[in-house]
Amino acid sequence: MVWGIGAAGINLYHRVHGGFTGRHWEFGVRSYSALIARRACYSSLNVLQKVTEIFHEAYGELRPRAPAPVMHVRFYPFVSINNTIRLRQGEIYARVSDLLEGAPENVLHAIAHILLAKLYRKPVDRAQSARYRRYIASHDISAKARLVRQMRGRKHIRSARGHHYHLEEIFDDLNRRFFHGLMGRPQLTWSRNHARRSLGHYDPAHNAIVISRVFDHPRVPRYAVEYILFHEMLHLKHPVKLRGSRRCVHSREFHEEEKLFPELERAQKFLRMV
């Protein structure tokens, strides 16, 4: 089911997870430029306490007579502006995009209201959804401006050294741990933009491994970056037979060897969430 709130690029949608007893609602803006708006910020306990209070306030307004359930609210590094809520065993779990961490209180209140209204099947207040929409729209515009500046600024710079992770350092470490240090180092670069067309790819024409810049972020655990790079290193070791092909082909041996990565499951789980 898709919920439109009447602005380009903004959707409210509802998804029921298979095998999951509670209800899960999420709404967000899927926009490419939102990716670039990621700041290196972190939520202090104070901020989280404040946001949880805001959720309680919004709950009280929506359901004045019902006792408030336990609420777990946190900021979450979604790939785009995204907010989710679910009810599990009588407790509320809400995730607010970390892109909204610095948003004013009335915007956070609007988000809490929209999520809780959806969860409890109450009408969404127009003023609240308008407030959220306006904030996102302005946020989006400034993000676009930043994107343009950054693209121009680093037109020719493609580097293994990211803001948070250095691919050469990770490569050398993986090479030692899994390949007896025998793998010749290809060119390693973070992708030029934040598009997440793929996690990473090996480009045989340039003997280069390119990893999506989205993962050069403090919220991305090192084991996830290691796993993406390890996967691409296995492509070097198990070359695709078709010349010039960029297809991602995984043989049985490839999969067997991939299992040697100790945090495989954790990394794949993390990557499914982003």
Ligand SMILES: [Zn+2]
């Ligand atoms: Zn692959």
